[in-house]
Amino acid sequence: MTNTWRPSEDTMALITGILGINQAFAEDAVPEFVIYWMERGTIEASWNGKFIQHVKNQWSRFNNLPQSGVTATPISSDWQPCNEAVEILRHANMDDDFIHKLVPEFILYWKETQRCYPSWNTKFIQHAKFKWAKQFAFAKIKRGNRHVDSNRPRSTRDIPLLENLLDKSWADGLMLNGSAFK
Structure with a gap:
């Protein structure tokens, strides 16, 4: 699996034509599918x-989800994530500055695609988590190309x-039943 993988045209035709699945739904499933199989490393x-x-x-x-009566709507120019969505992202260790810097790009992208969704907050959480993971993958690559001073304490970031x-390491020297914890 590569990060540029896309389903073939025949596959998409089968999904939308024969199976009757919404094309936008199938397109939205591609990134999740790619990430899942890239992380597994399966051939x-x-x-x-x-x-x-x-x-x-x-x-x-x-x-099969219960229908809540919520209809899909296009994103508005002044859309902002709700407090609950921001709180979820904070629990994922994202700071407010990072979260709010993503909003204009998010709005622009979805205004240009003209797609409608019942929950822009859910879409935003997915987007923020993707950007957060991408930032750490980039930082890991960047760190791999420089010498890290082993005498300098590392920050949690x-x-x-x-x-x-x-x-x-917190358990170093801890004794359980007379033997050292490993």
Whole structure:
């Protein structure tokens, strides 16, 4: 899987024509599909077949959601994420400055595509998480090209999330049942 992968025209024709799935819905599923399979590092003979199954599953889930009466609308020029959306992003360690700098680009993109969605907040959360992850991937590549002073303490922003999550240094010297914790 590569980050430039796209389903074939025949695949999209089958999804929209024979399966009757909305084309915009199928197009929106591509980035998630690509990221998922890139992260897994799986080698597959038929990505198109896997994509068809993925879209069918997502479409089924989408159509089985309880209908809340919310209709899809185009994004307005003065749209802002709701407080709950901002709070969710803060919990993902994004600062307010980062979050609010994304809004004009987000609005411009969706105004130009002229697509309608029932929840711009959900779309914005997805967009912000993608940009946040991309920023850290870029920073990791950038750090890989420079010498890191091992005597200098690293800030939490310099340490990848996975490294933080797997860090067990806090348990160094801890004894459990008479043996050292590893």
